[in-house]
Amino acid sequence: MSVLIKNGRVIDPGRINGPADVLIENGTIAAVGSGLKAPAGATVIDATGKWVLPGFVDLHVHFREPGFEYKETIATGAAAAVAGGFTSVCCMPNTQPVNDNQSITEFILDKAKAAGLANVFPIGAITKGSEGKELAEFGDLKKAGCVAVSDDGKPVMNGMVMRRALEYARAFDLPVVDHCECTHLSEGGCMHEGQVATEMGLHGIPSASEDVMVARNLALAELTGGRLHLAHLSTAGSVRMVREAKARGIRVTAEACPHHFLLTEEAVREFNTNAKMNPPLRSRKDVDAVKAGLKDGTIDVIATDHAPHAAFEKEREFDYAPFGIVGLETAWGLALVLAEEGVLTVEQVVSALTIQPARAFGLAKGTLAVGADADVTIVDPEAQWVVDPGQFKSKGRNTPFAGWKLKGRVVSTLVGGRVVHP
Amino acid sequence: MSLKRKDLLGIQDMSVEEINLVLETAESFKEVSGRDIKKVPTLRGKTVVNLFFEPSTRTRTSFELAAKRLSADVINFAVSASSVSKGETLLDTARNIEAMQADFIVLRHPMAGAPNILAKLLRASIVNAGDGGHEHPTQALLDLYTLREKKRAFKGLRLAIVGDIAHSRVARSNIYALTKLGAEVRVIGPPTMMPLEVERLGVKVFYDLDEGLRGVDVIMMLRLQLERQGIALFPSIREYSRLYCLTPERVTLAAPDALVMHPGPINRGVEIAPEVADSVSSVILDQVTNGVAVRMAVLYLLSGGK
Numbered sequence: 001m002s003v004l005i006k007n008g009r010v011i012d013p014g015r016i017n018g019p020a021d022v023l024i025e026n027g028t029i030a031a032v033g034s035g036l037k038a039p040a041g042a043t044v045i046d047a048t049g050k051w052v053l054p055g056f057v058d059l060h061v062h063f064r065e066p067g068f069e070y071k072e073t074i075a076t077g078a079a080a081a082v083a084g085g086f087t088s089v090c091c092m093p094n095t096q097p098v099n100d101n102q103s104i105t106e107f108i109l110d111k112a113k114a115a116g117l118a119n120v121f122p123i124g125a126i127t128k129g130s131e132g133k134e135l136a137e138f139g140d141l142k143k144a145g146c147v148a149v150s151d152d153g154k155p156v157m158n159g160m161v162m163r164r165a166l167e168y169a170r171a172f173d174l175p176v177v178d179h180c181e182c183t184h185l186s187e188g189g190c191m192h193e194g195q196v197a198t199e200m201g202l203h204g205i206p207s208a209s210e211d212v213m214v215a216r217n218l219a220l221a222e223l224t225g226g227r228l229h230l231a232h233l234s235t236a237g238s239v240r241m242v243r244e245a246k247a248r249g250i251r252v253t254a255e256a257c258p259h260h261f262l263l264t265e266e267a268v269r270e271f272n273t274n275a276k277m278n279p280p281l282r283s284r285k286d287v288d289a290v291k292a293g294l295k296d297g298t299i300d301v302i303a304t305d306h307a308p309h310a311a312f313e314k315e316r317e318f319d320y321a322p323f324g325i326v327g328l329e330t331a332w333g334l335a336l337v338l339a340e341e342g343v344l345t346v347e348q349v350v351s352a353l354t355i356q357p358a359r360a361f362g363l364a365k366g367t368l369a370v371g372a373d374a375d376v377t378i379v380d381p382e383a384q385w386v387v388d389p390g391q392f393k394s395k396g397r398n399t400p401f402a403g404w405k406l407k408g409r410v411v412s413t414l415v416g417g418r419v420v421h422p
Numbered sequence: 423m424s425l426k427r428k429d430l431l432g433i434q435d436m437s438v439e440e441i442n443l444v445l446e447t448a449e450s451f452k453e454v455s456g457r458d459i460k461k462v463p464t465l466r467g468k469t470v471v472n473l474f475f476e477p478s479t480r481t482r483t484s485f486e487l488a489a490k491r492l493s494a495d496v497i498n499f500a501v502s503a504s505s506v507s508k509g510e511t512l513l514d515t516a517r518n519i520e521a522m523q524a525d526f527i528v529l530r531h532p533m534a535g536a537p538n539i540l541a542k543l544l545r546a547s548i549v550n551a552g553d554g555g556h557e558h559p560t561q562a563l564l565d566l567y568t569l570r571e572k573k574r575a576f577k578g579l580r581l582a583i584v585g586d587i588a589h590s591r592v593a594r595s596n597i598y599a600l601t602k603l604g605a606e607v608r609v610i611g612p613p614t615m616m617p618l619e620v621e622r623l624g625v626k627v628f629y630d631l632d633e634g635l636r637g638v639d640v641i642m643m644l645r646l647q648l649e650r651q652g653i654a655l656f657p658s659i660r661e662y663s664r665l666y667c668l669t670p671e672r673v674t675l676a677a678p679d680a681l682v683m684h685p686g687p688i689n690r691g692v693e694i695a696p697e698v699a700d701s702v703s704s705v706i707l708d709q710v711t712n713g714v715a716v717r718m719a720v721l722y723l724l725s726g727g728k
Binding site: 199315 | 513535538543620623
């Protein structure tokens, strides 16, 4: 089984950025170079005018299975992933039951294998039932296939529990991922606390609720030497503190989501529940800080926080609607806006979607190096398209980007040398 | 004349012309309420549903009287918290009501933005009778009507709103209305009751009641939500009262002919001293009377004003 991708521009950050062919044999990258010859019987893909990239890696998705299959299943989530160019996704454990043990992890991996689309890497819970009290069995979780631990959706409020998690995870070299939110400060809140919330009379979630937990987590990472990964940074304060911590050599990586670098609290006006997520859309100053963090490397990773919900759940009073938006099928076009705005180079955008997330979780993914798994995403950088949630492979249609005109579209996705999209 | 809109959701998106149209129209309806036979056939054959997700005797009764004096058929639909928890969504409830051919849905709801959802998805005219901490447009309109009766010009009028500004829909609607009309609006209360960046709504902030009241023409007291105490916005009712209760002595700090307003129901002795509530400066009961006229005007103008 050979595949030759010819005549494209290959962008594999730090390795190559220019015209080249990519030869795939038996599911791995066999060669990258110019004028490669197709072996007998090889499938040839003409990528003239296209970019050939390592498959994207998303460290933060919610696939809802087991428990909330009406929102998304592992199969529909994986289909959305490959449609958006993501060949590897890490799914958060806030399912029902919570992925805090080997059997749930195995269930997820079985479902992912049956779907046969993206590589699905489960993230195990930090605490049993994600209740924030007793540590889950990290050793078992790792052995079963978990690549990180997190109680995402909820923060780990108890500082001692977080300390023990960071310490104990060192034995397995597992990153500990925290959703930074002080739930006392955010209680009852449903959007960013600022001028728009004041005008609308909605309860606010102050930036400080994120900042205080980022500060605590950085102090604990310094204390324990554990591997800390901070999910979806949204505030200027968070970015400033992570920058300072990295300069002092603390082991920390961080991610940002497209909605946090493209939208502000203004998107909530008219009580748009598709602009309701946690952390909330913040002020212009915060958006600028997140962009600056991506630019100077304070933020390593672009992740989606893909959070599908059923339509009826979002057609509700703003306070009652659930937090979260889908992201897998819009991320590439949205991330490219950073290149258009001159915040990042194209190579940096690709890096934040491939090798950087792979490194953060220690995944052997995100590169087209010879011998690597042949996970490849081919994009048409010039293709213009309009976001139409009705066309999504995801069951979730909850996006604030409906109707946006984007440039740059995923045209083909390969996982392990096999074309899985379209 | 009519309001060229299907719904009345808030003051924030109303123009000065629309506000004045409501106030002028209310004048003729106030005359109706003063007659021996308090009824006109204006909305005969129309159906008004009062859909209330929060207990409210005053506002519901006022809307009911307004609709009845216009000869509309009125249904009161009180939804208790318990039936909401049975799972029917707001939208489903409202769709059922609309399926019975309601022309108006007057909605009171504890969550900000609830009427906006219905307005977007239903054909019936939605009138916001108070949504969470967002807006209470007919309250602001009746306050304006009362001010216009007593004070005439809004431009340059100095007005203080006292209490929990952060959680008050009455405060928001009045701030939007009065700043549009050129009044000088002050907000007074403890910092825990001031929403972030409230100055950007065009108001002046005072934490000290005595200082804030100096020279104002109108004092608008807000009801202290005693049930909100758990959130610890203030240490005790005793201290709140000492710092923010409108006493006869404090009224003397305002202009000599200052008016005292309150959207009701009042907590006597908590935010307002009994002798102030019952004094000649108090227009609290005028507000109630005018509420019916203003709500008649709103229903009439939304129906096309024919």
